[in-house]
Amino acid sequence: MCLGVPGRITAVEHSTGLTMGTVDFGGVQRQVCLAYVPDARAGDYVVVHVGFAISRLDEAEALRTLQLLQAMGDLLERELTPEAGP
Amino acid sequence: MCLGVPGRITAVEHSTGLTMGTVDFGGVQRQVCLAYVPDARAGDYVVVHVGFAISRLDEAEALRTLQLLQAMGDLLERELTPEAGP
Amino acid sequence: MSIADPARLTCPAPRSETGTVLLGHGSGGQLSAELLREVILPAFGPADAVPEDAALLAVDGAHLAVSTDAFVVNPLFFPGGDIGALAVHGTANDLAMMGAAPVALALAFVIEEGFPVADLQRICTSAAAAAAAAGTRIVTGDTKVVGRGAADGLFVTTTGVGRMLPGAAVSAAAARPGDVVLLSGPIAAHGTAIIGAREALGFESAIVSDTRALHRLVAAMLAAAGPALHTMRDPTRGGVASALNEIAVAARVGIEVDEATLPVPAAVAAACDLLGLDPLHVASEGCLAAIVAADQADELLATMRSTAEGQDAVAVGRVVAEHPGRVLLRTVVGGRRIVDLLVGEQLPRIC
Amino acid sequence: MSIADPARLTCPAPRSETGTVLLGHGSGGQLSAELLREVILPAFGPADAVPEDAALLAVDGAHLAVSTDAFVVNPLFFPGGDIGALAVHGTANDLAMMGAAPVALALAFVIEEGFPVADLQRICTSAAAAAAAAGTRIVTGDTKVVGRGAADGLFVTTTGVGRMLPGAAVSAAAARPGDVVLLSGPIAAHGTAIIGAREALGFESAIVSDTRALHRLVAAMLAAAGPALHTMRDPTRGGVASALNEIAVAARVGIEVDEATLPVPAAVAAACDLLGLDPLHVASEGCLAAIVAADQADELLATMRSTAEGQDAVAVGRVVAEHPGRVLLRTVVGGRRIVDLLVGEQLPRIC
Amino acid sequence: MKYLDEYRDPVLARRLLEQIRHTVRQPWTVMEVCGGQTHTIVRQGIDELLPAGLRMIHGPGCPVCVTPLELIDKAIDIAGRDRVVFTSYGDMLRVPGSHTDLLTVRAHGGDVRVLYSPLDAVDIAAERPDRDVVFFAVGFETTAPANAMAVLRAHQLGLTNFFMLVSHVLVPPAMMAILDAPDCQVQAFLAAGHVCAVMGWTQYEPIAARYGVPIVVTGFEPLDLLEGVLMAVRQLQDGRAEVENQYVRAVRRSGNTAAQDAIRRVFRTGDRAWRGIGTIAGSGLMLADEFAAFDAERRFRITDPAAREHPACIAGDILRGTAVPTACSAYARQCTPRSPLGAPMVSTEGTCAAFYTAGRAPVPAGERQPR
Amino acid sequence: MKYLDEYRDPVLARRLLEQIRHTVRQPWTVMEVCGGQTHTIVRQGIDELLPAGLRMIHGPGCPVCVTPLELIDKAIDIAGRDRVVFTSYGDMLRVPGSHTDLLTVRAHGGDVRVLYSPLDAVDIAAERPDRDVVFFAVGFETTAPANAMAVLRAHQLGLTNFFMLVSHVLVPPAMMAILDAPDCQVQAFLAAGHVCAVMGWTQYEPIAARYGVPIVVTGFEPLDLLEGVLMAVRQLQDGRAEVENQYVRAVRRSGNTAAQDAIRRVFRTGDRAWRGIGTIAGSGLMLADEFAAFDAERRFRITDPAAREHPACIAGDILRGTAVPTACSAYARQCTPRSPLGAPMVSTEGTCAAFYTAGRAPVPAGERQPR
Numbered sequence A, B: 001m002c003l004g005v006p007g008r009i010t011a012v013e014h015s016t017g018l019t020m021g022t023v024d025f026g027g028v029q030r031q032v033c034l035a036y037v038p039d040a041r042a043g044d045y046v047v048v049h050v051g052f053a054i055s056r057l058d059e060a061e062a063l064r065t066l067q068l069l070q071a072m073g074d075l076l077e078r079e080l081t082p083e084a085g086p
Numbered sequence C, D: 001m002s003i004a005d006p007a008r009l010t011c012p013a014p015r016s017e018t019g020t021v022l023l024g025h026g027s028g029g030q031l032s033a034e035l036l037r038e039v040i041l042p043a044f045g046p047a048d049a050v051p052e053d054a055a056l057l058a059v060d061g062a063h064l065a066v067s068t069d070a071f072v073v074n075p076l077f078f079p080g081g082d083i084g085a086l087a088v089h090g091t092a093n094d095l096a097m098m099g100a101a102p103v104a105l106a107l108a109f110v111i112e113e114g115f116p117v118a119d120l121q122r123i124c125t126s127a128a129a130a131a132a133a134a135g136t137r138i139v140t141g142d143t144k145v146v147g148r149g150a151a152d153g154l155f156v157t158t159t160g161v162g163r164m165l166p167g168a169a170v171s172a173a174a175a176r177p178g179d180v181v182l183l184s185g186p187i188a189a190h191g192t193a194i195i196g197a198r199e200a201l202g203f204e205s206a207i208v209s210d211t212r213a214l215h216r217l218v219a220a221m222l223a224a225a226g227p228a229l230h231t232m233r234d235p236t237r238g239g240v241a242s243a244l245n246e247i248a249v250a251a252r253v254g255i256e257v258d259e260a261t262l263p264v265p266a267a268v269a270a271a272c273d274l275l276g277l278d279p280l281h282v283a284s285e286g287c288l289a290a291i292v293a294a295d296q297a298d299e300l301l302a303t304m305r306s307t308a309e310g311q312d313a314v315a316v317g318r319v320v321a322e323h324p325g326r327v328l329l330r331t332v333v334g335g336r337r338i339v340d341l342l343v344g345e346q347l348p349r350i351c
Numbered sequence E, F: 001m002k003y004l005d006e007y008r009d010p011v012l013a014r015r016l017l018e019q020i021r022h023t024v025r026q027p028w029t030v031m032e033v034c035g036g037q038t039h040t041i042v043r044q045g046i047d048e049l050l051p052a053g054l055r056m057i058h059g060p061g062c063p064v065c066v067t068p069l070e071l072i073d074k075a076i077d078i079a080g081r082d083r084v085v086f087t088s089y090g091d092m093l094r095v096p097g098s099h100t101d102l103l104t105v106r107a108h109g110g111d112v113r114v115l116y117s118p119l120d121a122v123d124i125a126a127e128r129p130d131r132d133v134v135f136f137a138v139g140f141e142t143t144a145p146a147n148a149m150a151v152l153r154a155h156q157l158g159l160t161n162f163f164m165l166v167s168h169v170l171v172p173p174a175m176m177a178i179l180d181a182p183d184c185q186v187q188a189f190l191a192a193g194h195v196c197a198v199m200g201w202t203q204y205e206p207i208a209a210r211y212g213v214p215i216v217v218t219g220f221e222p223l224d225l226l227e228g229v230l231m232a233v234r235q236l237q238d239g240r241a242e243v244e245n246q247y248v249r250a251v252r253r254s255g256n257t258a259a260q261d262a263i264r265r266v267f268r269t270g271d272r273a274w275r276g277i278g279t280i281a282g283s284g285l286m287l288a289d290e291f292a293a294f295d296a297e298r299r300f301r302i303t304d305p306a307a308r309e310h311p312a313c314i315a316g317d318i319l320r321g322t323a324v325p326t327a328c329s330a331y332a333r334q335c336t337p338r339s340p341l342g343a344p345m346v347s348t349e350g351t352c353a354a355f356y357t358a359g360r361a362p363v364p365a366g367e368r369q370p371r
């Protein structure tokens, strides 16, 4: 369910009575409703589903996860190396 | 003005509240309004304009005209023959 | 010129709308010629190209003809045929008009979504049968589907590759004063059958389209008197009028046609009378006009009459040196008028 | 088979509607294949025909290829091209995929009345320029006009006659286990550019169609290693998935593709992510897939990269004896799945 | 086809021509009133066959050509609107308005349909209550009964979405206007057979008497026209000025009274503008008040500024015979049959169009005389 | 693309898989709830890479597949009507109703349009007051805020021609229904990351506690899923049953409260039928009374008889795990993914479709056991 794609807000627009913004998805742009991410600003990344930003992406958390994975990988590799058979 | 074509009534129809009929134009048929030729019957020839029969064709008169033309022609030819130069 | 002239016969003439494509631009008449001259030829050149039914190509010693036509006939199924057979005959005939026999056909469909598969099947079967009957085959094709309302049912484009028949050297530009104009059979049946098959005008008739392939007739004519056969053209869109005018212009000759000899079937004539159409403007799809050397005209006529397709062939006129680029009609009562190109689209008249 | 399987990737699969032509029947995917198998081939035969991009003909010693395609792209003008150039490239490329260089093109328009003549002029000019750039010419054509609402602006059908290049002996059936799969460049740009150019979904992007002629690339490949070149196909409708599946079926081989090597430009990948499309299903118009003998693969790759059209050529997979008729993808994370044909029309997903 | 083929017989035609040549002893000018007759004459090249002194002038009898520019513009305006089905006889679609024509309106998406009969428009209205269906009711007395019946039928069916844009004209006032012109050259008329099939010919008797012109009610086939011409020149030669009926097979003296009743019920007579001629008193039919609800001009407010003929056009002079087309500054330059500026070029039977298609060269600007 | 490409890294994926293999010490069955996650698993072939004893079951999380047949039929009925613009996400167009699908309705002339966002439907309604514009509002909690905003927007604009055909479903009740089944085999859940981005994960805490199942809120990229699986099996191996959040970059514990407020304002909770599963109490969202005017079911009286699943279909048994598809008399005969008779063949992630595409042969009629 619920194809959600991360994109970067490039502009925010309030004129129509509904907070809208332009979101860039790696080279593809679309107007997106930002009403549910009232704190989001240009430059922020959001998850977009059916034309609505449903969540801001947390860069610090994302980085931490990736670093943990990386670390876990390294750890694992060290763990596995002695066991590795032919 | 007023392209009018002779055709032969092949059927008369009163059911719709308007006298209509099928008219055959030498192999092409169409529904035609017969309201203005109330005496016309299947077999009669009528002049049709924009889907309306506007006149019954008078076979006797038509024949008479043609015969007159024919006669006139013959007469003329006799008249002309002596005068005809080289 | 004091002779009755083309533009006087359409009342009134349409305004030139250079900014917008009109239905009349596809009619095979004046607007079609204008579009060709002002838009198509300037892009694809040469600007002074003689409009022929097919292009000639020489590839590695093989002498080929190539022709393409899009078919948008409505209705798709009509008395005497359907769009599938028509698309095969039309292209096979365009090849035949250049003296070529079809070697292979390509067929591309554009189909509106919602089109019944059963109808598509009928059309395919009919096209295949027509190709087989014409001694050829559909060797490649394409099928595109467009959204509802983006096409009217189904369109077909056929392209033919033909091999030049021995002795063929025909061209619209090859007509010479003194030549005789032959018609292979009755005219205007296809166009009137189509108009009759449409509902909007409310007509019914037993008129049947004459759609058929003519390459056997052409082969017989070439075999009988190849060099005497100067020009052939199938009077499809725009009718005999367009075919003869194109020849008159391309060959810089005049053409004179005798109205009394024109083979217009009675029911076809009636339909034209009724709608105010000129049978010379109405399409045939199984008939050809040939311009032939006078001394071989009788022999060619006899040859044509010995074929199924040409059994009603007649001589209808001759090529003259006068009034180059113009086609004149000697009327039944002995008058003369210019046979004009259809101006815009064919519209029924009340006047 | 425990590998992830085609039908599982479209959710849900469309119901078979044998009675009605759907948009999906023109998508180049499963429904297209079904229509070909159940309607087109039974009529035009042979029923077991290998679907090739062009038919081969021998006429009086000349070795020819013939191909036709109808073009119904919407919008007519799109980033990177227009329907005129596309129609020339598409047909020139279908000839090239059989190892033929275009000798002549035929072009037929179907135009909706009301179409701007200026747009028609642009399209003609663009088609003529594309033909000239591809070393050929549009030698014959046709123009039909249909009523308002009976077509969506303009359709073009192009048919190409090609001469076989020396050394060309390619066929979808010629792929052999051990062969290498090459792609001449980035994929899916055309299809995403078109979707982006449509208004309904509200997207904008700088993606540009890759439409271009590939016959020079093909000539270079044939010159470099003709006999090693077993199969070529341009992944247009239905994308790389359709092209490779057709080859796998025709040659009764398996094909394995390495997802990590697939050249999908970043913006194209983003557009596909956003709409839930698989780039393997999205059309390219300036790219070819080639199946080549393994021992000449590197040389061919180097030859391709030395041309403008093939500068980003890559090897993306290989032909195997296993799972004949199936294309398998080795995914980026090391899994495997079957690369299916697009089932119906391409629809954006929410799920 | 019976009643057609017999009247196209070449032998009889030749005999009639001989008879005409035999009869004419001085130059005469005869006007055929009806565009349909003009059509036959032009298509058959009959005028060319007549003896040199016998000149045919083509009358104003083409309903398509005399429909005023203003009404064409109204039709174009209505036809371009949403939710309107605009229906018409085919030939009206080509007529240029001030800026465009109905064919172009259709090309740009207007729902413009060609019908054979006005009853078909009523049927469409009955089937499509969600659309306003408008019929462009042009024509002479021949067409009026058909259009009247369409209104009666719509009334009977209680339709509220059927409308007529009416531009009906009447022949006798136009004939009198022609005869009243100071430089009138017409010496005899061929009256329009189909108009008379509806109206009879009693209306013409006072005209023949008052103006001293022979009037021959004439049919449309070659033999009809030749016989009509023969009857007219015989009267001229004899010094008679009577109404005679050539078209006896179709026309009775009192015409079709049922059709006349329908016309009287649905329409009233009023002044009407003729394109290129101007307003002729009592020469038009308008919807009677009882049927005003079917009047398209009432239903659709047309806010366009009044239509104006092109300023360069000297059609008035040409129609009055005081200038020839080649003297017009627009002739064969901006104004051609394919893009006409004025009525005499619109109608392909018009004087300017006839000059143009005969290839007559325009007078160079320097040599043109001020008028 | 940032936030996507990093999570498709093959090296890290291999390491996570090693870690999973390293962790798993006994067979476990984990259900990913969301169809989007199923999509990634299938497209990336992840299930094939997992250690043999670790089985993924695909959950009911495809809104397209669980929409009840009856509602599909209603959509088809409405979409075929005159003057209706029926709008939908693309994937709903393929779903078979009792007799046809929306693609076929469009092919036969229905104005059926694929939109990317429900706000686009509101725009169409504002532009076309002459049309009823209906949006097919399917989806889970992720989509509900978007559809809620469309209703609020239509309300704000005062539109009276905008309607929603609502078939919203909620995840937690469905998870409980699965866990309540007597033969439930699910031992841990990967919860749907985007649902939780909206709703947070507090709703899942009582479920984890009551049923003793680990629940890991998980993203959609390959690394997300592998990490989610790893976290789930770690809990299983450790004997824990907690709610954990793998998708930390996008999901907060309390979710998106602004979005939750909009859902609560526009919708109310009620019982909802799930295709192939049956009615689950409190598992659906319906329009609140305040917005009943936008309800397409109220606007369009649907007179069709109630939809009925095919009599041969034993979907119920299959979904309860008491029969395998090959035992169904219709399987691979009348019922295939291209013409499915029941929900497990409709959804390409369904059990019947999975069996079919894996090439499993039907049991011959004679050998089929009575059930």
Ligand code: SF4
Residues within 6 Å of the ligand: E310, E312, E313, E314, E315, E318, E325, E328, E329, E330, E331, E332, E335, E336, E340, E341, E342, E343, E344, E345, E346, E352
């Ligand atoms: S030539 Fe044209 S502009 Fe001049 S008088 Fe004639 S119609 Fe008018």
Ligand code: SF4
Residues within 6 Å of the ligand: F310, F312, F313, F314, F315, F318, F325, F328, F329, F330, F331, F332, F335, F336, F340, F341, F342, F343, F344, F345, F346, F352
């Ligand atoms: S195979 Fe088809 S009919 Fe049988 S249970 Fe599965 S979905 Fe139902």
Ligand SMILES: [Mg+2]
Residues within 6 Å of the ligand: C053, C054, C067, C068, C069, C091, C094, D141, D142
């Ligand atoms: Mg052709």
Ligand SMILES: [Mg+2]
Residues within 6 Å of the ligand: C069, C090, C091, C094, C236
């Ligand atoms: Mg042709």
Ligand SMILES: [Mg+2]
Residues within 6 Å of the ligand: C053, C093, C094, C097, C233, C234, C235, C236
């Ligand atoms: Mg031709």
Ligand SMILES: [Mg+2]
Residues within 6 Å of the ligand: C141, C142, C143, D068, D069, D070
């Ligand atoms: Mg193709």
Ligand SMILES: [Mg+2]
Residues within 6 Å of the ligand: C112, C148, C149, C151, C152, C153
């Ligand atoms: Mg249609």
Ligand SMILES: [Mg+2]
Residues within 6 Å of the ligand: C141, C142, D053, D054, D067, D068, D069, D091, D094
């Ligand atoms: Mg092709």
Ligand SMILES: [Mg+2]
Residues within 6 Å of the ligand: D069, D090, D091, D094, D236
């Ligand atoms: Mg192609």
Ligand SMILES: [Mg+2]
Residues within 6 Å of the ligand: D053, D093, D094, D097, D233, D234, D235, D236
């Ligand atoms: Mg191809």
Ligand SMILES: [Mg+2]
Residues within 6 Å of the ligand: C068, C069, C070, D141, D142, D143
């Ligand atoms: Mg042509």
Ligand SMILES: [Mg+2]
Residues within 6 Å of the ligand: D112, D148, D149, D151, D152, D153
């Ligand atoms: Mg359109």
